[in-house]
């Protein structure tokens with residue numbers, strides 16, 4: 001029999017969250033059932049629920065920053081056992097056989113990969129995410145959470161952590177490299193912690209100075225407020241690498257001007273509106289404008305191990321969801337940039 005679990009669901013674009021009961025499938029041979037402890041609120045959840053990207057399929061149970069404990073395993077599962085502390089990020093399945101899957105880039109699976117929510121799985125069922133008390137996931141997409149990380153601060157690593165770790169590694173953040181992180185939110189604060197742990201010199205770029213002191217505590221050595229036009233001009237030609245995590249459209253050319261020649265601006269923010277980019281802004285200085293999407297499963301494990309070794313968890317606000325209106329309020333606070341720095345839902349509080 002499938003199990004039934006408490007979950008938070010949105011029935012239509014713009015509607016508030018409601019408490020529902022959803023079914024999780026019977027365990028297949030390669031399945032793992034996880035009792036979820038915490039689920040982070042990523043801005044992608046908000047873009048999706050509010051149908052800002054289109055293609056939302058309602059009702060939706062969001063949540064792709066999942067941390068919990070294994071409560072059952074299928075007969076063919078060998079690497080994971082009941083009681084293990086585990087995480088699930090943005091993907092719950094991929095073909096495992098195509099070039100990208102074999103390269104450890106499951107997010108680019110050609111079948112394609114199955115998203116943790118708002119996605120049809122290979123059996124035709126719509127997936128439902130981590131704002132719930134249990135989830136069933138194929139073993140290959142489950143990562144281990146090291147003992148050094150508590151589950152609340154580990155949950156956001158499953159999206160915010162890997163989405164910043166992957167491009168920081170790829171583009172060489174490390175000693176002697178000047179990195180700027182644009183937007184001090186869920187992704188941004190993880191970008192600062194990880195870039196600093198990699199040995200880079202980190203500047204935070206935020207709308208105001210309100211997060212300046214926090215930014216230093218997270219590991220930045222300087223802070224730039226875009227509300228100060230003089231500071232923006234003074235930063236021209238300063239950075240080797242800029243990681244943009246902002247959820248709204250930006251004047252991308254102003255940020256490209258802050259790069260040194262041959263520098264790279266990696267965009268991970270996903271606003272629904274396009275940026276304006278003139279060819280001159282990358283041709284002058286041989287600059288790179290590029291993007292990055294989450295990261296593969298092996299690299300997600302590498303990131304968790306790195307964070308554990310460096311004592312890095314997310315900075316979280318734990319949310320009691322027994323009144324579902326608290327989740328709607330948390331969404332508004334994320335959009336306002338008020339959260340310090342990731343809300344995680346204590347899933348035990350989700351009403352039945």
Ligand code: NAP
Nearest residue numbers: 043183184185186187206207246247248269270293294337
């Ligand atoms: P978040 O917690 O809301 O952080 C975004 C930050 O952007 C805010 O804290 C704020 O920083 C800044 N910001 C917000 N509105 C702004 C505006 N109008 N103008 C300038 N700055 C603004 O969001 P998140 O969870 O980190 O996600 C950030 C973005 O990354 C979202 O678009 C999300 O969908 C996307 N994302 C992409 C991937 C990927 O694979 N590429 C994965 C996950 C998420 P300050 O207060 O410091 O200004």
Ligand code: ZN
Nearest residue numbers: 042044159160
């Ligand atoms: Zn996310």
